[in-house]
Amino acid sequence: MKLTFDDDVEAFRAEFIAFLDQHLPAEAEADERPNSTAHIPEWARRWQRVQFDNGWLLPGHPPRFGGRDAGVLEQYVHRRELAARRIYQNFNPQGLGIIAASLITFGTPEQHERWAVPILRGDITAALGMSEPEAGSDLAALRTRARFDGERFVVDGRKLWTSGAHDADVILTFVRTDPAAAKHRGISALLIPTDTPGIERRPIATICAADDVDFNEVTFTEVEVPAENLVGELHRGWKVANGSLGHERNLLWLGYADRLDHLLTDFTPGTELDADRYARLVMDAHALRLMGSAALARAARGDADTAAISVLKLFGSEAVQRATEDALTDTGGLEHPTVTSLFSPLNPEPTAPGWFERYLRTFAHTVAGGTSEIQRNIIAQHVLGLPRP
Incomplete structure (x- = not known):
């Protein structure tokens, strides 16, 4: 086609x-x-x-x-x-694709000018405070709390895996403002500048490289946040959270399709076994493009298809991981792919990341934007009609 x-x-x-x-x-x-x-x-x-x-x-x-x-x-x-x-x-992908987009949807005109436009113009950068030590994929289990006295919020708690927090100017932080409410209620979204007293940001090194630091643990101790930094309605942050992730997911599959295309260029099969793996890569790349194109056509007609987004996310992220593992296996991790890229991300070296590093990074793809396990639950319930677990 x-x-x-x-x-x-x-x-x-x-x-x-x-x-x-x-x-x-x-x-x-x-x-x-x-x-x-x-x-x-x-x-x-x-x-x-x-x-x-x-x-x-x-x-x-x-x-x-x-x-x-x-x-x-x-x-x-x-x-x-x-x-x-x-x-x-x-x-600053989370700043543009999630936070600024959420502010445009749920924010006030003042928040548009104060936060959204500067993020979009690159004047400031933003991080997303969702995951916690006891609440990873289950955002509704978050424990970071904010007391509200009518003029300000006072935030106490801890966020984990907050990408880029140590360099960000502001964090869109999800907090519990009504601890007595049901699990999915009583959550609010706050814009918290990172220079606010009481915030501690601790970068977390990853297995990819010692100098590749993006994740952070962020601790909030009696952090005062003005009332005008509330995004959306008080206690209605679950709606903002779903909108935030929706902005991230809508065209997320394109990133996986592009990575598969890049792997087709960067990985050259050298043996019969390599050729078999390369053939699977070719088929996965074409399959993702075809399924994505069908979803794109539906979206152009105005049809919402949450289940299709989950299928694309699950298939795309795992296809990229599988193909990168194949390339690592076939090269023994000793070769560096030949990559021509003006804007390769998070790469302090003039050469492209090796296959081992590229493989390690693929594990983030199966977590960010909704884990593979969450996507399988959505597909089971909304495509196959299975009961909730």
Whole structure:
């Protein structure tokens, strides 16, 4: 199957290509790599602002939020052109894809100007405070509490695995404001600047590399937050949380499809066994594109399909992990893939990450955006009609 588009979508694509040809930073300018998912080098901040000012940052947004009211198919070709050149359009993905998007949906006009627009322009960066030591995938089990006296919240508790918190300027933090309410009620969302007294951010090293630090443990001790930093309604943070993850998931499958395409380029089979594994990679890449294209067509018609998003997320993340493991097995981890990428993320070295490091990073794909176990539960209930466990 060959996916084709109407003339107006192709005209949109051509305009974006012309923009990239004119404004893309030179490779020498882009030498500095980000240190975390909330650290943006100065050259990348300038690049993000140029995209925002020209409506190419997130084309589906209205112009005042860095877009041009583009439709689903136009957003798709925008992402495809970025992927074709291996361009990371920004280095604070949770800030743009989750937090700013949630503020646009649930925030006040004042919060739009104070927080959303600066995040979108790269003036400030944001982190997402959801997971806790006793509440990972189960957000409703969170224990971080906030007392509200009518003018301010006082927050006490702890968040874990908060990506980029040590470099972020603000954390969208989910807290329990009504401990007597039912499990999914009594939760609120607060914007907490990281320079507020009482916040401690402790980076957590990962197995990938000693200098690759993104996760954080964040402790809140009597942290005072003004009432105007409440996002959405008091005690109705569950709605904000679902909206936040929804923003992340809608086109998440495209990232996995792009990674599979990159693996097709980076991994060259050298033996008959390698060829079998490579064939599986080819089939997985085509299958994900075909299923994603069908979901894309439904989305363009305005049809919501939560179950399809879960299928794509589950299949895509695990296909990337499987293919990367195959490449690691076949190379013995001794070779570095040949990668041409102007904006490779979290890579302080001039060479691309080796296969071992790339494989280790795939475990994050099966967790972020909803774990594989959660996706299987959704599919079981909404596709297969099985009872809740």
